[in-house]
Amino acid sequence: MSKVLVIGAGGVGSVAVHKMAQNPDIFSHITLASRRIVSCEKVAESVRARTGVTIDVAQVDADNVAETVALIERVQPKLVVNLALPYQDLAIMDACLATKTDYLDTANYEPRDTAKFEYSWQWAYQDRFKEAGIMALLGSGFDPGVTSVFASYIKKHLLDRIDTLDILDCNGGDHGQHFATNFNPEINIREVTAPSRHWEGGKWVEGPALKHKQPFDFDQVGEKNMYLMYHEELESLAKFYPEIKRIRFWMTFGDAYLKHLEVLQNVGMTRIDPVIYNGQEIIPLQFLKAVLPEPSSLGSTTRGKTNIGDIATGEKDGRQKTVYVYNICDHEDAYAETGNQAVSYTTGVPAMIGAALMLTGAWKGEGVFNIEQFDPDPFMDMLNAHGLPWQVKELDAPLDF
Numbered sequence: 001m002s003k004v005l006v007i008g009a010g011g012v013g014s015v016a017v018h019k020m021a022q023n024p025d026i027f028s029h030i031t032l033a034s035r036r037i038v039s040c041e042k043v044a045e046s047v048r049a050r051t052g053v054t055i056d057v058a059q060v061d062a063d064n065v066a067e068t069v070a071l072i073e074r075v076q077p078k079l080v081v082n083l084a085l086p087y088q089d090l091a092i093m094d095a096c097l098a099t100k101t102d103y104l105d106t107a108n109y110e111p112r113d114t115a116k117f118e119y120s121w122q123w124a125y126q127d128r129f130k131e132a133g134i135m136a137l138l139g140s141g142f143d144p145g146v147t148s149v150f151a152s153y154i155k156k157h158l159l160d161r162i163d164t165l166d167i168l169d170c171n172g173g174d175h176g177q178h179f180a181t182n183f184n185p186e187i188n189i190r191e192v193t194a195p196s197r198h199w200e201g202g203k204w205v206e207g208p209a210l211k212h213k214q215p216f217d218f219d220q221v222g223e224k225n226m227y228l229m230y231h232e233e234l235e236s237l238a239k240f241y242p243e244i245k246r247i248r249f250w251m252t253f254g255d256a257y258l259k260h261l262e263v264l265q266n267v268g269m270t271r272i273d274p275v276i277y278n279g280q281e282i283i284p285l286q287f288l289k290a291v292l293p294e295p296s297s298l299g300s301t302t303r304g305k306t307n308i309g310d311i312a313t314g315e316k317d318g319r320q321k322t323v324y325v326y327n328i329c330d331h332e333d334a335y336a337e338t339g340n341q342a343v344s345y346t347t348g349v350p351a352m353i354g355a356a357l358m359l360t361g362a363w364k365g366e367g368v369f370n371i372e373q374f375d376p377d378p379f380m381d382m383l384n385a386h387g388l389p390w391q392v393k394e395l396d397a398p399l400d401f
């Protein structure tokens, strides 16, 4: 029986709160706070209609540490679940430190003025969290999150040694819009326009953004082009699994999405430095976000499935083996259950699961932890029980690309 405070009432926050409300034995009291109270009220209404559970709502600017501290002191949660934007991570961690409250998030910190995401800023809180006797769980979404837990599961049960790991993220959904992103457009566009980077032979190998293309036949989705990209779980997996010689991340994109992105980049609309417009400073990418469809509005029209998983090659009982662990999630099923499409669903469910494991004490510790540092088994069981079932396949041969 525990009180939880969720910050961020976007698509991911909405799914997480719906799933928490479905588990009242663990989440006995839920408060949802966001920059705009109206975002929280919409979610609260849907939660009440779908589950019969009433949640509390609050307004907070999570960039403001004092405001968040005051909210935490008022609500007295056992855990703060940060589902706002990566920009707020450090401010919310500071508020958790000040109030000695556990912390969880799904995306690592990014400064607003540089498209650079890395764990160093959050790992720097290790000693302070330890001294305060509190725990931070970083990256409890799908990727990072489930894909990192899949790697731990592979290491624990399927391979004695992992030599190569490829994370394949396919969204086979179609939302019917010319151009839209499935989660926060600003964060999404910053991520996909960054240079590609993968881990090989103990160092990072960089390449141009979205240039290394590879077709792949995804179960229940079909063949799609996927592109080599940098993604934040590569950094923590390289740190916690130093035996892995090569770790890569691939994401699928359709030709129309890439064409729109290329044009937007060429005309300067993805810039994150300020420009003066009508005497006022604006950031082009933030303006672009304002004219694009809200990801949370895509749920009702999105059809198709996501298929995200890990392919690992290594050794088991002296034999070379390649295994594939993946989840398939249907956009329409996710929408029917929570009113949100599968990209929010596949992130919000693991956020709820990580929170449940912290609140029940199944995962505990003092300091700052990445998700792959914990026993994968209870998390994998909960994925099966809470809407994200996974499967394991043995492949005949390692990937040939």
Ligand code: NDP
Pocket (backbone or CB within 6 Å): 007, 008, 009, 010, 011, 012, 013, 033, 034, 035, 036, 037, 039, 040, 060, 061, 062, 063, 083, 084, 085, 086, 088, 106, 107, 139, 140, 141, 142, 143, 144, 145, 182, 183, 184, 187, 295, 296, 343, 344, 346, 347
């Ligand atoms: P949205 O943009 O839909 O929602 C973000 C929410 O945060 C909004 O409700 C917004 O407020 C709120 N917010 C923004 N700034 C503040 C602030 N200063 N104080 C309080 N609230 C604020 O994003 P998503 O729901 O799609 O994504 C949420 C998080 O999940 C992001 O960090 C994203 O990077 C991460 N993510 C992780 C994935 C993974 O697999 N690990 C995959 C997808 C997303 P309001 O509406 O009230 O104005």
